[in-house]
Amino acid sequence: MTVLKTSLRNFLAHKGRMALSAVAVLLSVAFVCGTLVFTDTMNTTFDKLFAATSSDVTVSAENASDSGETTSDNGKPPVIPASVLDEVRGADGVKSAEGTVFSTSVTVVDGDKDSLSPTSGGPTIVGSWNGNDARTMKITDGAAPEGPDQVMVDADTADKHGLQLGDEIGVINAVGTHTAKISGIADFTVTNPGAAIFYLDTRTAQRALVGESGVYTNVNVTAATGVSDAQLKKNVLAELGGDYKVQTAEETAEANQKDLEGFMSVMKYAMLGFAGIAFLVGIFLIINTFSMLVAQRTREIGLMRAIGSSRSQVNRSVLAEALLLGVVGSVLGVGAGVGLAVGLMKLMGMMGMELSTDDLTVAWTTPALGLVLGVVVTVLAAYLPARRAGKISPMAALRDAGTPADGRAGWIRGAVGLVLTGAGGAALYLAGTADKATDGSLWLGLGVVLSLIGFVVVGPVLASGVVRVLGAVLLRAFGPVGRMAERNALRNPRRTGATGAALMIGLALVACLSVVGSSMVASATEELDKTVGTDFIIQSDSGQLITPQAVEAVKSTPGLERVTEYKWTEADFTTPDGKTVEDTAITAADPTYATDLRVETVEGKLADAYRPGSMSVHEDFAKDHGIGIGSKIEVAFKDGSTGALTVRAITSSEAVVDAGAMYTSIDTLAEHVPADRMPLDTLLFAAAKDGQQEAAYKALKDALHDYPQYTVRDQTDYKDALKDQIGQLLNMIYGLLALAIVVAILGVVNTLALSVVERTREIGLMRAIGLSRRQLRRMIRMESVVIALFGALLGLGLGMGWGATAQQLLALEGLKVLDIPWPTIIGVFIGSAFVGLFAALVPAFRAGRMNVLNAIATE
Numbered sequence: 059m060t061v062l063k064t065s066l067r068n069f070l071a072h073k074g075r076m077a078l079s080a081v082a083v084l085l086s087v088a089f090v091c092g093t094l095v096f097t098d099t100m101n102t103t104f105d106k107l108f109a110a111t112s113s114d115v116t117v118s119a120e121n122a123s124d125s126g127e128t129t130s131d132n133g134k135p136p137v138i139p140a141s142v143l144d145e146v147r148g149a150d151g152v153k154s155a156e157g158t159v160f161s162t163s164v165t166v167v168d169g170d171k172d173s174l175s176p177t178s179g180g181p182t183i184v185g186s187w188n189g190n191d192a193r194t195m196k197i198t199d200g201a202a203p204e205g206p207d208q209v210m211v212d213a214d215t216a217d218k219h220g221l222q223l224g225d226e227i228g229v230i231n232a233v234g235t236h237t238a239k240i241s242g243i244a245d246f247t248v249t250n251p252g253a254a255i256f257y258l259d260t261r262t263a264q265r266a267l268v269g270e271s272g273v274y275t276n277v278n279v280t281a282a283t284g285v286s287d288a289q290l291k292k293n294v295l296a297e298l299g300g301d302y303k304v305q306t307a308e309e310t311a312e313a314n315q316k317d318l319e320g321f322m323s324v325m326k327y328a329m330l331g332f333a334g335i336a337f338l339v340g341i342f343l344i345i346n347t348f349s350m351l352v353a354q355r356t357r358e359i360g361l362m363r364a365i366g367s368s369r370s371q372v373n374r375s376v377l378a379e380a381l382l383l384g385v386v387g388s389v390l391g392v393g394a395g396v397g398l399a400v401g402l403m404k405l406m407g408m409m410g411m412e413l414s415t416d417d418l419t420v421a422w423t424t425p426a427l428g429l430v431l432g433v434v435v436t437v438l439a440a441y442l443p444a445r446r447a448g449k450i451s452p453m454a455a456l457r458d459a460g461t462p463a464d465g466r467a468g469w470i471r472g473a474v475g476l477v478l479t480g481a482g483g484a485a486l487y488l489a490g491t492a493d494k495a496t497d498g499s500l501w502l503g504l505g506v507v508l509s510l511i512g513f514v515v516v517g518p519v520l521a522s523g524v525v526r527v528l529g530a531v532l533l534r535a536f537g538p539v540g541r542m543a544e545r546n547a548l549r550n551p552r553r554t555g556a557t558g559a560a561l562m563i564g565l566a567l568v569a570c571l572s573v574v575g576s577s578m579v580a581s582a583t584e585e586l587d588k589t590v591g592t593d594f595i596i597q598s599d600s601g602q603l604i605t606p607q608a609v610e611a612v613k614s615t616p617g618l619e620r621v622t623e624y625k626w627t628e629a630d631f632t633t634p635d636g637k638t639v640e641d642t643a644i645t646a647a648d649p650t651y652a653t654d655l656r657v658e659t660v661e662g663k664l665a666d667a668y669r670p671g672s673m674s675v676h677e678d679f680a681k682d683h684g685i686g687i688g689s690k691i692e693v694a695f696k697d698g699s700t701g702a703l704t705v706r707a708i709t710s711s712e713a714v715v716d717a718g719a720m721y722t723s724i725d726t727l728a729e730h731v732p733a734d735r736m737p738l739d740t741l742l743f744a745a746a747k748d749g750q751q752e753a754a755y756k757a758l759k760d761a762l763h764d765y766p767q768y769t770v771r772d773q774t775d776y777k778d779a780l781k782d783q784i785g786q787l788l789n790m791i792y793g794l795l796a797l798a799i800v801v802a803i804l805g806v807v808n809t810l811a812l813s814v815v816e817r818t819r820e821i822g823l824m825r826a827i828g829l830s831r832r833q834l835r836r837m838i839r840m841e842s843v844v845i846a847l848f849g850a851l852l853g854l855g856l857g858m859g860w861g862a863t864a865q866q867l868l869a870l871e872g873l874k875v876l877d878i879p880w881p882t883i884i885g886v887f888i889g890s891a892f893v894g895l896f897a898a899l900v901p902a903f904r905a906g907r908m909n910v911l912n913a914i915a916t917e
Contacts, residue, residue, distance in 0.1 A: 076383055078808040079347045082340035082801045083387025083432050084394055089333035089797055091395025091428040096402045097326045098419040103249045104318055106417065108311035110194045110248045113278035115290045116310055117146060118303045122275070131627055131697070131737030133232025133603045135161045137273040138302060146277050149297040151285035157274035159263040160185025163602060165230040165767035166256055173766050174219055174227065175600065180252030180411060184229050186263035190278045193247075199223060200242030203259045208241035210257040214250050214412060216243050229256065229266055230765065232605050232738060236266035252411035332794040335563065337431070339798045341439040342560035343805035344380070346553060348443035350813070352376060352450075364452035376447045380440030381433060388432030392425040475516025482509025486859060490866040498867045506860055513562065513852055517555030522548060524851060528844050536840065539833050543840035546813070547848075553809060554845055560805040561849030561893070562856065564798040565886060569857025570864065572882045575788045577865040579781050581873035585714040586773060592622070592654040593751055594758060595776055596742040598767050603738035608765045612742055615761045617754035622650045622743040623724060627731075632692035633683035644673070644693070645719045646727040646737075654743040655716060662687050662707035668723040674707035675720050698731035714872035799893075802849070806897035810842055814905045821905055822914035835902035839895055842902075846894030850887050858883070 119136035143157045164184045166174045175182045185191075187202045187210060195212070200223045203210050209229075211221055221227070221240060229236045238258070264271045281290040287306040295304050305313070352359070359372055396418075403413040485505030492498030513520075525547045533540030547554050596612060598604070613621045625646040631639045649668035657664050660677050667674035673693070675685055685691070685705055694700040703722060711718065728736065746754035751772070758770045771779060814821070821834065829837075858878065865876045 087391025088394035092398030095399035112307035213245040344439035376444035384433035384436030479512030518551035558849030562853035565853030566857035573861025580877035666706035810901035842898035843894035850890035
């Protein structure tokens with residue numbers, strides 16, 4: 059009880075000094091809890107949606123996906139004959155059954171040809187209005203569609219785009235363009251997480267989405283009273299046989315949820331990873347805080363030891379303070395995490411994904427995990443300072459209070475740090491010289507961990523040298539004030555090293571990712587320049603296939619010399635070694651593709667792969683299956699027949715564009731796949747006539763005005779789009795890393811604040827002998843800048859090393875250009891100086907306001 063009282067008294071006595079450490083714990087716990095609450099809420103939202111929209115039993119085509127996704131190679135949804143509806147109605151236990159048609163392979167535009175698709179990445183769904191939808195949608199304005207000229211839209215989409223009754227919209231898909239006027243607006247009775255939904259009557263949906271009547275994509279079946287979904291499924295299967303996909307509501311919901319698992323898992327664990335980085339940075343802050351508090355209480359602890367306190371009691375006293383800090387920070391962090399989750403939901407709402415706070419899900423495991431993490435991390439971080447406190451002898455009561463100078467960091471620490479750094483460097487070297495990217499990635503991970511730990515351990519040793527160099531370059535010009543700032547930073551290398559290390563971690567990751575991202579853009583740009591021999595690339599950014607009408611519009615564009623179609627499908631390959639490789643991608647294109655894409659071949663010529671009955675394979679596939687020029691491969695085409703194709707070319711497996719592709723001609727594909735099952739084009743290539751590039755570019759855009767789902771890009775546009783995609787990804791990562799950098803800034807603030815308290819008497823004496831308030835504030839700001847730049851130098855240097863090694867692994871995949879983004883690196887380094895200035899504002903202000911006499915009288 060005495061230990062607890064002492065700990066509580068010390069905690070309250072130093073509550074101001076503990077505040078920043080508590081904020082670090084709070085932020086880290088909040089990020090963990092916020093991530094878990096946000097992802098759990100999304101799961102709850104989608105679970106409710108899938109449960110509400112799934113009928114008791116759903117019957118669909120055998121080749122339809124489990125989740126009901128309707129995209130197919132020919133742009134039309136897989137369908138079942140209308141006769142299935144009558145058969146289902148005859149099954150035992152069926153209360154009612156209804157045929158429906160829907161498709162997600164569509165684009166919907168308003169009267170100005172502007173897309174009405176969600177910007178959040180959610181699906182655009184066009185389907186027939188049916189009883190199952192009526193359970194989850196309530197018509198709030200107008201009426202349901204009753205003819206080919208009517209369509210109903212969901213309320214969220216109508217609000218977003220200002221749609222009203224009577225407005226004309228167009229539905230564009232592989233069948234053609236269907237126009238109709240809005241007859242009604244329906245609102246969701248469950249949360250709509252971002253889909254745009256449009257309803258036609260059943261007959262119109264059949265013609266507009268499939269191009270024929272007498273077919274459905276699904277039959278929704280409702281069970282009679284007392285009949286379970288599982289029993290109803292058995293009865294329907296018994297009636298239909300095994301030619302169709304039959305799923306219960308639970309199976310449909312699970313399949314839909316499974317489609318989300320990949321995205322949700324990546325987002326969840328990525329965000330938790332950044333929270334872990336913030337925790338790691340926070341550890342340095344907590345260690346520094348308790349180390350300085352213990353050092354400042356050396357005399358006090360010595361007195362406690364002199365009057366009978368044991369080492370273990372002192373140790374437990376410091377750990378109890380850490381426990382209090384962890385509990386307070388974690389409890390506040392859990393609350394802040396729920397607030398963060400709500401904020402993320404609002405942000406997603408602004409981006410188009412609506413998430414209702416009614417579905418806010420806080421599982422008991424979330425606050426429990428937040429509390430455990432926050433407390434455990436805080437106590438572990440305080441263990442070393444607590445152990446150091448326990449070693450203070452009673453004789454320390456006779457010495458002056460204050461922190462010992464600790465001018466040397468310790469040769470053992472330096473030796474261990476150098477060994478770890480050397481081991482990390484060796485692992486990075488092995489990663490950079492690896493023959494396979496998979497092997498090298500293991501060495502890269504080991505090298506990153508060892509070099510990071512090595513730099514953290516050796517930081518105090520490096521601080522002595524690096525700070526002197528920075529002082530000579532930056533501080534000496536400020537005379538005595540600059541020299542005092544340098545000496546203050548050198549006074550305790552261990553503390554300077556730990557403070558700089560906190561900033562180092564975040565900046566190392568920033569530098570590494572900047573190098574990797576810049577190298578990827580530079581490599582892809584170089585590869586495009588070398589391999590792409592066409593002027594324009596036409597494709598859909600949302601992944602939609604190119605309709606025949608759009609292909610015809612492109613081919614009829616004036617000023618074009620050639621247009622190359624590019625299709626993608628799957629097939630089962632039976633190779634000469636007798637093995638069958640199932641569901642393998644094969645690319646079919648016009649013979650001019652060999653000109654549009656200059657693919658490197660190791661044997662033969664790519665143009666020969668477009669001869670009748672011919673194909674190409676990539677080098678790795680050829681080696682794995684003993685394939686050479688002239689080898690025959692049995693190719694069983696999806697939705698088609700089987701044919702024996704002759705290998706005429708073997709392409710390099712190191713290509714960046716179309717890596718691993720196997721080519722054949724569209725004519726060869728047409729010999730084995732019926733016309734009504736031919737896949738639509740994935741993209742188109744177009745080359746302009748000599749001297750007509752600009753005119754053809756404009757003409758192409760005009761030709762595709764009625765097809766806003768497709769984008770026309772020249773090579774410059776394509777490179778810019780690639781750069782923007784990588785840039786957006788990096789900006790998102792930088793935003794998440796900002797949390798770790800904010801915690802690191804708090805560490806600098808805390809270090810300076812405690813350092814000012816530690817030097818109270820010294821500051822009073824300097825003020826007494828003539829140091830002005832302005833000079834004092836400048837000295838503290840300079841000290842902060844030097845510490846920040848020290849951390850930046852270590853972090854940026856380490857990060858560039860990691861990034862250069864990662865690029866060597868990417869080179870094995872064809873991305874061979876190393877590009878150091880010097881403007882970014884220099885900008886981050888300069889920004890670190892401003893970080894230092896910002897961190898010093900409050901400590902410098904407080905130091906400047908000290909009463910000189912009171913400061914001198916401080917013990």
